[in-house]
């Protein structure tokens with residue numbers, strides 16, 4: 485059975501392309517989805533790409549990933565900086581998580597420097613724009629093949 489990677493996107497990421505292009509660029513979430521699909525084909529993994537503006541949806545999807553033995557690549561967006569619920573969900577589901585951000589959150593406002601997700605993430609990518617999603621996918625596919633790496 486192919487490895488499954490959930491790619492979860494938090495609030496306002498449905499606005500990519502129109503949203504603050506000086507920070508987030510012109511790539512839309514549909515573009516990111518299409519690029520992830522191509523990369524997943526090359527890697528031989530299956531992806532399940534979702535977006536929600538609601539914290540509880542993300543919690544439910546993390547739980548679902550845990551039940552299905554899937555890994556998670558997540559851009560929690562603003563919930564990164566606020567959500568103990570996401571932290572708890574990742575801990576409870578015992579899923580391998582890679583956190584990704586388009587922008588370099590550490591080079592931005594101070595309130596973005598804190599992530600509730602990072603302490604329970606296997607790795608964190610930020611500042612690579614949409615390319616970060618592909619890097620995260622490659623990392624998770626490689627990690628699944630060789631967890632010692």
Ligand code: DQA
Nearest residue numbers: 559560561562585586587596
């Ligand atoms: C973001 C960074 C967050 O601080 C912000 O709230 C977002 C997007 C990023 O991808 O750079 O919505 O996660």
